[in-house]
Amino acid sequence: xxxxxxxxxxxxxxxxxxxxxxxxxxxxxxxxxxxxxxxxxxxxxxxxxxxxxxxxxxxxxxxxxxxxxxxxxxxxxxxxxxxxxxxxxxxxxxxxxxxxxxxxxxxxxxxxxxxxxxxxxxxxxxxxxxxxxxxxxxxxxxxxxxxxxxxxxxxxxxxxxxxxxxxxxxxxxxxxxxxxxxxxxxxxxxxxxxxxxxxxxxxxxxxxxxxxxxxxxxxxxxxxxxxxxxxxxxxxxxxxxxxxxxxxxxxxxxxxxxxxxxxxxxxxxxxxxxxxxxxxxxxxxxxxxxxxxxxxxxxxxxxxxxxxxxxxxxxxxxxxxxxxxxxxxxxxxxxxxxxxxxxxxxxxxxxxxxxxxxxxxxxxxxxxxxxxxxxxxxxxxxxxxxxxxxxxxxxxxxxxxxxxxxxxxxxxxx
Amino acid sequence: xxxxxxxxxxxxxxxxxxxxxxxxxxxxxxxxxxxxxxxxxxxxxxxxxxxxxxxxxxxxxxxxxxxxxxxxxxxxxxxxxxxxxxxxxxxxxxxxxxxxxxxxxxxxxxxxxxxxxxxxxxxxxxxxxxxxxxxxxxxxxxxxxxxxxxxxxxxxxxxxxxxxxxxxxxxxxxxxxxxxxxxxxxxxxxxxxxxxxxxxxxxxxxxxxxxxxxxxxxxxxxxxxxxxxxxxxxxxxxxxxxxxxxxxxxxxxxxxxxxxxxxxxxxxxxxxxxxxxxxxxxxxxxxxxxxxxxxxxxxxxxxxxxxxxxxxxxxxxxxxxxxxxxxxxxxxxxxxxxxxxxxxxxxxxxxxxxxxxxxxxxxxxxxxxxxxxxxxxxxxxxxxxxxxxxxxxxxxxxxxxxxxxxxxxxxxxx
Numbered sequence: 001x002x003x004x005x006x007x008x009x010x011x012x013x014x015x016x017x018x019x020x021x022x023x024x025x026x027x028x029x030x031x032x033x034x035x036x037x038x039x040x041x042x043x044x045x046x047x048x049x050x051x052x053x054x055x056x057x058x059x060x061x062x063x064x065x066x067x068x069x070x071x072x073x074x075x076x077x078x079x080x081x082x083x084x085x086x087x088x089x090x091x092x093x094x095x096x097x098x099x100x101x102x103x104x105x106x107x108x109x110x111x112x113x114x115x116x117x118x119x120x121x122x123x124x125x126x127x128x129x130x131x132x133x134x135x136x137x138x139x140x141x142x143x144x145x146x147x148x149x150x151x152x153x154x155x156x157x158x159x160x161x162x163x164x165x166x167x168x169x170x171x172x173x174x175x176x177x178x179x180x181x182x183x184x185x186x187x188x189x190x191x192x193x194x195x196x197x198x199x200x201x202x203x204x205x206x207x208x209x210x211x212x213x214x215x216x217x218x219x220x221x222x223x224x225x226x227x228x229x230x231x232x233x234x235x236x237x238x239x240x241x242x243x244x245x246x247x248x249x250x251x252x253x254x255x256x257x258x259x260x261x262x263x264x265x266x267x268x269x270x271x272x273x274x275x276x277x278x279x280x281x282x283x284x285x286x287x288x289x290x291x292x293x294x295x296x297x298x299x300x301x302x303x304x305x306x307x308x309x310x311x312x313x314x315x316x317x318x319x320x321x322x323x324x325x326x327x328x329x330x331x332x333x334x335x336x337x338x339x340x341x342x343x344x345x346x347x348x349x350x351x352x353x354x355x356x357x358x359x360x361x362x363x364x365x366x367x368x369x370x371x372x373x374x375x376x377x378x379x380x381x382x383x384x385x386x387x388x389x390x391x392x393x394x395x396x397x398x399x400x401x402x403x404x405x406x407x408x409x410x411x412x413x414x
Numbered sequence: 415x416x417x418x419x420x421x422x423x424x425x426x427x428x429x430x431x432x433x434x435x436x437x438x439x440x441x442x443x444x445x446x447x448x449x450x451x452x453x454x455x456x457x458x459x460x461x462x463x464x465x466x467x468x469x470x471x472x473x474x475x476x477x478x479x480x481x482x483x484x485x486x487x488x489x490x491x492x493x494x495x496x497x498x499x500x501x502x503x504x505x506x507x508x509x510x511x512x513x514x515x516x517x518x519x520x521x522x523x524x525x526x527x528x529x530x531x532x533x534x535x536x537x538x539x540x541x542x543x544x545x546x547x548x549x550x551x552x553x554x555x556x557x558x559x560x561x562x563x564x565x566x567x568x569x570x571x572x573x574x575x576x577x578x579x580x581x582x583x584x585x586x587x588x589x590x591x592x593x594x595x596x597x598x599x600x601x602x603x604x605x606x607x608x609x610x611x612x613x614x615x616x617x618x619x620x621x622x623x624x625x626x627x628x629x630x631x632x633x634x635x636x637x638x639x640x641x642x643x644x645x646x647x648x649x650x651x652x653x654x655x656x657x658x659x660x661x662x663x664x665x666x667x668x669x670x671x672x673x674x675x676x677x678x679x680x681x682x683x684x685x686x687x688x689x690x691x692x693x694x695x696x697x698x699x700x701x702x703x704x705x706x707x708x709x710x711x712x713x714x715x716x717x718x719x720x721x722x723x724x725x726x727x728x729x730x731x732x733x734x735x736x737x738x739x740x741x742x743x744x745x746x747x748x749x750x751x752x753x754x755x756x757x758x759x760x761x762x763x764x765x766x767x768x769x770x771x772x773x774x775x776x777x778x779x780x781x782x783x784x785x786x787x788x789x790x791x792x793x794x795x796x797x798x799x800x801x802x803x804x805x806x807x808x809x810x811x812x813x814x815x816x817x818x819x820x821x822x823x824x825x826x827x828x
Contacts, residue, residue: 048473059460288701290521290565
């Protein structure tokens with residue numbers, strides 16, 4: 001149990017001891033008088049204007065969007081406007097936006113589409129003499145991702161690889177993929193364009209590299225990768241599948257350059273996949289089947305109450321775009337490491353983070369930081385501090401002061 | 415364009431003519447002074463108490479549920495309590511509830527699980543002498559559904575069948591299923607237990623029959639089907655897969671008898687799948703991969719703002735349970751059919767339904783009504799009227815009066 005007296009009045013050593021016996025949720029019982037949110041990179045508070053429009057929608061737009069009476073028409077109107085706003089956000093057409101339940105689903109839809117796309121390409125190329133190169137291990141759909149992707153990308157890839165390793169499917173290629181995890185540069189923490197291009201083989205059907213990393217804020221060279229992959233596609237044999245390009249843009253919305261897969265900032269969570277002419281220029285193979293919503297690319301009841309947060313005018317849109325850039329540019333990664341206190345440091349950080357400052361820390365060293373070449377013991381004690389548009393200069397001063405106190409106390413104990 | 419004068423003052427014939435040229439959404443421009451909602455079976459308004467808790471959650475519980483600071487802890491608390499409420503609603507354990515984005519996803523998860531379950535059973539039975547019976551067409555996973563299932567069930571089944579018909583996969587059994595659509599009785603509009611049991615074959619891996627029909631309100635004999643299928647499972651050869659049982663309970667929540675797949679009434683839409691000991695007693699194979707939410711059975715960010723509508727006390731829970739039964743028992747199906755006006759009747763109904771009374775009508779005859787043996791022309795002009803807990807006796811009187819006026823006008827024109 002954590003007392004109500006605040007971090008500075010506690011004896012650090014006994015405190016760490018107490019925490020180790022306390023259930024994780026005991027923080028809930030603590031009296032918190034001063035809390036500063038600095039974890040905008042994990043999630044953002046909901047904008048009061050968004051709360052207002054959602055409340056209105058719950059009262060007025062509760063109808064089935066396919067019905068012809070007012071609460072349904074209002075719901076339909078919300079879907080139309082949200083789609084339009086997102087299209088303007090990414091610089092695409094409204095028809096190119098497919099709403100999903102979130103980024104995880106959007107990313108899984110992309111992987112599923114890539115595998116199906118490969119399967120259909122292979123079927124249509126049957127009888128072609130070039131298709132001989134697609135035998136053995138080389139007949140698996142091949143996917144390229146970076147080694148620092150977000151979980152929904154990394155784990156989907158690993159799951160598909162594991163299916164293969166389990167040997168449950170045998171020599172069948174339908175449900176398995178071959179994946180190349182392109183490492184990032186230890187200097188720039190970015191994937192190198194040349195490394196991505198070098199990984200391409202005749203069975204490559206998808207390149208999926210995140211737009212900006214969620215832990216380091218590093219922006220990947222997506223534009224250059226797109227250009228180079230397009231050149232490869234032009235020179236490809238007719239029997240090889242076209243390489244689809246995808247970027248998980250959960251952390252950043254790119255101006256004027258369409259991307260697919262994003263979260264909503266300063267609103268409730270929902271996903272949207274941007275696809276260039278879905279079903280015609282770019283294939284989309286749905287994950288579910290049902291009532292025809294989202295032109296059958298993603299059926300299921302429309303999440304009107306989440307979408308409504310997107311119904312915004314240009315001024316609010318610009319404000320939010322600027323705020324998103326601010327979040328990315330503002331990530332500060334710190335690591336407090338003292339050899340003697342090794343096992344307890346994270347618990348002390350837990351109090352620093354959980355009680356006074358709300359920011360992200362890691363119980364296990366983040367695979368992303370390790371990929372950047374950061375030593376294990378430093379990565380274990382990393383803190384991620386990120387500011388947003390509600391953060392004031394005073395907030396930053398208080399956090400810096402508090403962090404200095406924590407470090408001093410740790411040093412004294414050392 | 416529809417004028418503001420209301421149905422009773424309009425000349426029916428010219429009106430029908432006008433409507434045929436008007437875009438579908440022109441109703442939006444009409445001034446509507448008196449509207450009575452009688453389509454509770456399609457969707458329900460959001461309870462004001464639910465609007466309040468959602469607004470509170472948007473303001474206070476916007477944190478990532480896995481974080482340790484207050485807005486995250488509040489989100490975690492909402493997830494915990496919603497799961498508990500639903501478990502009490504269906505008479506199951508909290509651990510048995512898997513939240514999804516809606517009924518469509520929940521139903522698709524069940525089909526995906528059944529096919530994977532069959533695949534793994536077949537793999538583990540390899541070498542068994544009884545597995546010889548699983549050759550040729552008989553090696554496909556077999557699924558039994560009723561002929562009047564809701565779209566997410568019917569279309570998923572049809573999609574899996576179509577994959578087979580396209581011949582794109584060839585003789586591979588991984589992605590294809592064999593489906594039996596059990597017809598309903600023309601007398602009771604129910605599936606007969608004996609018909610379901612008779613359809614079972616050695617490759618049957620799933621029986622999915624809806625709890626209550628969304629158009630007729632007819633409740634299916636799920637309890638008896640469950641009991642009989644359990645007996646079949648007991649007598650099955652070790653090489654045959656256990657038959658999984660599923661019921662789409664979008665229309666009714668069953669007391670004390672666990673079911674899986676339901677929508678939320680009087681709140682925003684969300685899905686929940688009830689599974690008896692998921693991953694141990696009953697297999698669950700996820701559709702997506704990602705950040706570990708819902709114990710990896712359904713990863714993806716938690717829809718806290720939709721779940722919060724489930725955080726209710728026993729009194730509200732009982733009120734809503736009673737209301738759900740009321741909706742089911744209150745479905746009234748009417749058909750206004752006049753041979754001369756055949757092509758225009760639905761447009762007149764559109765006004766009756768869309769302008770004064772909000773209820774469901776069908777542009778094409780419903781396959782469910784046709785399955786019940788209702789003639790094509792009668793099914794085409796069917797109206798579904800359903801009341802809910804906000805419907806007053808006065809509302810019913812007004813609608814009956816208005817319906818009588820409409821019929822009289824139609825008769826005069828005939």
